[in-house]
Amino acid sequence: xxxxxxxxPPTLLSRQLFPVCARLFTFLESAHRMPPHNxxxxxxxNLDSSVNVTPVNTxxxxxxxxxxxxxxAHTPTGEEGSGVYSFHLNVQNGKLTELGRxxxxxxxxxxxxxxxxxxxxxxxxxxxxxxxVLTFALDNTIPSNMKLVSRERAGGxxxxxxxxxxxxxxxxxxxxxxxxxxxLPLTESGDVQPVAFTTTHExxxxxxxxxxxxxxxxxxxxxxxxxxxxxxxxYSEGQGRFYVCDLGKDAVLxxxxxxxxxxxxxxxxxxxxLGPRHCVFHPRTKACYIVNELTSSVSLYKYNPKxxxxxxxxATETGALLEHVQTLSTLPEEWQDKQTIKNGVxxxxxxxxxxxxxxxxxxxxxxxxxxxxxxVFTIDEENGGxxxxxxxxxxxxxxxxxxxFSSSGQWCVVGNQNSNNVSVFEVDVAKGSLHLRGSLPCPSxxxxxxxxxxxxxxxxxx
Numbered sequence: 001x002x003x004x005x006x007x008x009p010p011t012l013l014s015r016q017l018f019p020v021c022a023r024l025f026t027f028l029e030s031a032h033r034m035p036p037h038n039x040x041x042x043x044x045x046n047l048d049s050s051v052n053v054t055p056v057n058t059x060x061x062x063x064x065x066x067x068x069x070x071x072x073a074h075t076p077t078g079e080e081g082s083g084v085y086s087f088h089l090n091v092q093n094g095k096l097t098e099l100g101r102x103x104x105x106x107x108x109x110x111x112x113x114x115x116x117x118x119x120x121x122x123x124x125x126x127x128x129x130x131x132x133v134l135t136f137a138l139d140n141t142i143p144s145n146m147k148l149v150s151r152e153r154a155g156g157x158x159x160x161x162x163x164x165x166x167x168x169x170x171x172x173x174x175x176x177x178x179x180x181x182x183x184l185p186l187t188e189s190g191d192v193q194p195v196a197f198t199t200t201h202e203x204x205x206x207x208x209x210x211x212x213x214x215x216x217x218x219x220x221x222x223x224x225x226x227x228x229x230x231x232x233x234x235y236s237e238g239q240g241r242f243y244v245c246d247l248g249k250d251a252v253l254x255x256x257x258x259x260x261x262x263x264x265x266x267x268x269x270x271x272x273x274l275g276p277r278h279c280v281f282h283p284r285t286k287a288c289y290i291v292n293e294l295t296s297s298v299s300l301y302k303y304n305p306k307x308x309x310x311x312x313x314x315a316t317e318t319g320a321l322l323e324h325v326q327t328l329s330t331l332p333e334e335w336q337d338k339q340t341i342k343n344g345v346x347x348x349x350x351x352x353x354x355x356x357x358x359x360x361x362x363x364x365x366x367x368x369x370x371x372x373x374x375x376v377f378t379i380d381e382e383n384g385g386x387x388x389x390x391x392x393x394x395x396x397x398x399x400x401x402x403x404x405f406s407s408s409g410q411w412c413v414v415g416n417q418n419s420n421n422v423s424v425f426e427v428d429v430a431k432g433s434l435h436l437r438g439s440l441p442c443p444s445x446x447x448x449x450x451x452x453x454x455x456x457x458x459x460x461x462x
Contacts, residue, residue, distance in 0.1 A: 057091055057092050058088040058089060058090050058091060059088070059089050059091055059406050059407060059450050059451075060086065060087075060088065060450070060451040060453070061087040061088070061089050061096070061404075061413060061448070061449070061450055061451070062085070062086055062087075062111055062120070062146075062449045062450075062451055063085045063087065063415055063422060063442055063445050063447065063448050063449070064083065064084055064085075064108040064110075064111060064122065064445070064446055064447045064449075065081040065082070065083060065085065065108075065442060065443045065444045065445050065446060066078070066080060066081070066107050066417075066443075066446055067081060067082070067083050067104070067105040067106055067107055067108070068080065068105060068106045068107055068126075069444070071106055071107060071125075071126040071127060071128055071129070072107060072125060072126070072127065072158075072214065073125070073127050073158050073176065073177055073214050073217055073218075074214065074218060075214065076401075076444055076446075078399075078418045078419065078443060078444035078445075079420050079443040079444055080443060080444065081101075081442070081443025081444060082102060082103050082104070082443070083102060083103055083104035083107075083108045084101065084102040084104050084122075084136075084146070085100070085102075085442055085445075086099040086101070087099060087440070089406060089411060089413065089424070089450075091408065091410065093437075094411050094424045094426055094438060095424075096413070096422065096438060096440050098440060102146065102148070104122075104134065105124075106124055106125075106126050106129075107124055107125040107126060107446075108122050108123070108124055108134060109122065109123045109124065109159070109447050110122060110159075110160060110161055110162050110447055111447055111449040112162050112163070112164060112449070113449075113451055113452055114186075114190050115164060115168055116168060117189070118137065118138040118139075119135060119136065119137060119138065119190045120135070120136040120138060120146065120451070121134065121136075121162050121164070121171060121192070122134040122135075122136065122162075123154060123159035123160065123161070123162060123173070124154075124159060125159060125160060125176075126157060127157055127158050127177045127213075127214060127217075130153045130154065130155075130156070130157060131153070131154040131156055131157055131158055131159030131173070131175055132151045132152060132153055132154055132159065133151070133153075133154050133162065133171065133173055133184060133192050134148060134151055135148070135149050135150040135151075135152075135190070135191070135192055136148055136149065137149045150191065150192060152184060152193070152194060152195075153194070153195065154173040154175060154182060154184070154195070155173060155180055155182030155184075155195040155198050156173075156177065156178045156179075156180030156182060156198075157175055157176075157177035157207075158175060158176040158177035158178075159173055159174070159175050159176070160174055160175070160176040160228060161173070161174035161228065161229045161230055162174070163230045163231065163232065163242070165232075165239055165257060166232070166238070166239050166240065167239065168186060169185065170183050170184070170185055170186060170257065170260070171183070171184045171185075171186055171192060172230045172242065172257075172262075173195075174227050174228065174229060174230050174244065175227065176226050176227060176228055177207065177226070178200070178204050178207040178208070179200060179201035179203075179204035179224070179225035179226055179227045179246065179248065180198055180199070180200050180201075180204065180227070181198070181199050181200075181201075181227055181230060181244055181255075181262060182195045182197065182198045182199075183195065183196055183198075183257075183260065183261070184196065185260065196260055197260060199255075199264070201225035201227055201248075201249065201253070202225070203224055203225045203248070203249070204224055206223065206224035207224060212224070218346075219345055219346065220344050220346070221247065221248070221275060221294060222247070222249075222250070222275065222341075222344070222346070223248070223344065224248055225246050225248040225249050226246060226247040226248040227244050227246050228244075228245045228246065228247050228276070228277050229244065229245050229277070229279060230242050230243070230244045231243050231278075231279050231280065231281065233288075233303065233305070234281055234283060235281075235303070239256075239257045241254050241255065241256055241265065241305075242254070242255040242256070242262065243255075243279055243288070245276040245277060245279050245290065246276065247275045247277055247293060247294070250269065250270045250272050250274055250275070250276065251267050251269050251270060251276070251312075252267070252268045252270065252276060252279065252290070252322060253266075253267050254266040254267065254268070254308065254321065265307070265308055265309070266307075266308025266309070266310060266311060266312070266313070266321060267308075267311075267312040267313075268301075268314070268321050268322045269312055269313070269314050269315065270299075270315050270324075271315070271316075271327075273294060273295065274290075274292035275292055275293040275294030275295065276290045276291070276292055276293075277291050277292070277293040277352060277353075277355070278290070278291050278354065278355050279291075279355070280355055280356065280364075282357060282361060282379065282385050283357070283361050285379075285381045285385040286302065286303040286304075286385075287300060287301070287302060287303060287325075287384060288300075288301045288302075288303050288322055289301075289357070289364055289385075290355075291352045291353075291355035291366050292327070292352065293351050293352045294339065294341065294348065294351065296330050296335075296336070296339060296348070296350055296351060296352050296368060296371075297327050297328060297330060298327070298328055298330055298352075298355065298364070298366050298375070298377070298387070299325075299326065299327040300324075300384075300385060300386065300387055301315060301323055301324055301325060302323040302325055302384060303322060304319055304320065304321055304322075304323055305321070308321060325385075326386065326387070328377070328388075328389060330352055330366045330368055330375035330392070331350060331368060331371055331375070331392070332392055335349065335350060335371055338350065339351070348370065349370050349371075350368050350370025350371040351368075351369055351370060352366055352367060352368060352369070353366075353367035353368070353369050353400060353402065354366070354367045354401070354402050354403060355367075356403070356405065357379075358405060358409050358429065359405055359407065359408065359409035360409050360429050361379065361381070362378065362379055362381075362429055363376055363377065363378060363379060363390070363427075363429060363432055364376075364377040364379055365377075365403070365412075367395075367400045367401070367402070367403060367414075368400070369399045369400060369401065370399070371392075372394060372395055372397065372398050372399065372400060372416070373393055373395055373400070374392070374393050374395055374400065374403065374414065374434060375389065375391075375392050376389075376390045376391050376392070376393060376432050376433065376434065377389055377390060377432075378390050378432050390431070390432030390433065391433050391434070393425070393433065393434040395416055395423060396414070396416065396423040396439055397414070397416025397418075397419035397421045397423055397439070398416055398417070398418035398419040399416060399417040399418035399419070400414050400415065400416050400417070401415055401416075401417040401445070401447075402414075402415045402445070402446060402447045402448045403415060403448055404449060404450055406450055407450065409429065410426060411424060411425070411426060411427065411437075412424075412425045412426075412427050412434060413425075413448050413450075414448070415442065415445030415447070416445065417444055417445060418444075420441055420442060420443050420445075421439050421440065421442060421445075422439065422440055422442045422445055422448070423436060423438070423439040424436075424437045424438045424439065425437060
């Protein structure tokens with residue numbers, strides 16, 4: 001309209017409107033050039049979402065990825081990325097949608113939610129500097145929003161596992177590189193306090209005395225202890241007993257959490273050379289399953305609760321605290337002779353990663369890095385939790401380091417570390433099988449976590 005009119009002397013109104021219009025056009029032009037919200041990494045420590053509310057037919061998925069590969073105990077070949085990624089999984093059709101990403105370094109890894117509050121706890125994995133416990137605040141209105149609110153030293157290096165105590169008073173941090181298991185008190189508002197207690201597995205002094213690098217570590221996987229997880233048996237009341245798998249010692253150490261400290265109550269020695277990585281307890285049958293990283297196998301142990309009074313025993317003994325029942329390979333027969341340990345030197349074409357029990361309690365899953373698959377086992381609860389191989393399914397990528405299930409168990413999302421992607425599978429519980437439904441890019445995914453939807457108590461923040 002203005003361009004078709006005969007020019008006239010500027011009036012007071014036009015002189016006032018022209019600057020306003022200019023600013024308006026500048027704003028519209030800049031808005032047009034802005035990148036899509038929640039696609040590019042943010043640099044302010046916040047993870048924002050363009051989705052205002054998590055739809056009822058979706059679940060919130062968080063994935064961590066490596067940011068500095070040179071600092072790790074191992075040598076992944078995937079890309080370095082932002083650190084933390086959020087997705088929505090449509091539970092009706094299995095479609096995965098990326099919501100956003102957050103710059104968090106170095107190497108965020110494990111994630112676990114506070115049982116009652118809108119807080120997530122994570123770790124950092126580095127062998128050349130102290131590991132950390134990260135605290136993220138979730139937005140109760142916009143669940144996919146997340147903000148990094150604190151960092152606390154974890155008491156060791158390459159912090160790989162966290163466990164919140166049943167009464168939510170303590171966070172147990174497991175440090176892989178120097179085999180230190182540490183307790184960090186939690187306040188009522190979920191704030192993480194400095195390390196209050198540390199126990200170091202015998203033999204881990206080798207790290208301080210010799211300062212090994214990851215080349216030595218990867219060649220001699222059992223030259224010194226490597227604490228790898230801390231799980232609590234679900235059968236007893238109170239705090240329960242903590243079980244820490246040590247890959248370097250071929251042992252599971254039992255601890256009692258008492259008055260802010262861990263008291264070692266016993267140790268079960270496993271077959272030499274297995275390399276126990278993680279353990280899981282069946283929710284109903286008193287059975288413990290342990291994934292053996294170095295031999296690509298999984299073992300079933302009958303759980304016989306008793307007092308060891310600090311003593312050690314062998315898993316082969318009848319009535320042992322963890323009494324060995326069976327061990328099965330997680331690989332097809334043609335792959336089962338492709339790992340050796342000779343003169344302490346470990347070599348393998350494939351090695352196990354995560355172990356998880358399906359939410360139904362009817363299936364057991366184990367990841368194979370190298371063969372790039374998930375081994376699926378059926379669980380016979382009527383027979384003490386005995387397992388039988390159902391299938392070994394390709395994961396649509398390389399090096400499946402971690403995976404997890406939606407709350408219903410219908411969907412399984414796998415993080416393929418070296419091929420930089422996350423893949424979605426539909427789980428057929430009746431047949432014990434997986435069916436690929438989709439995939440999205442994600443740099444070096446190392447941990448996959450579905451965030452429980454509803455907290456019991458809102459977080460008051462720090």
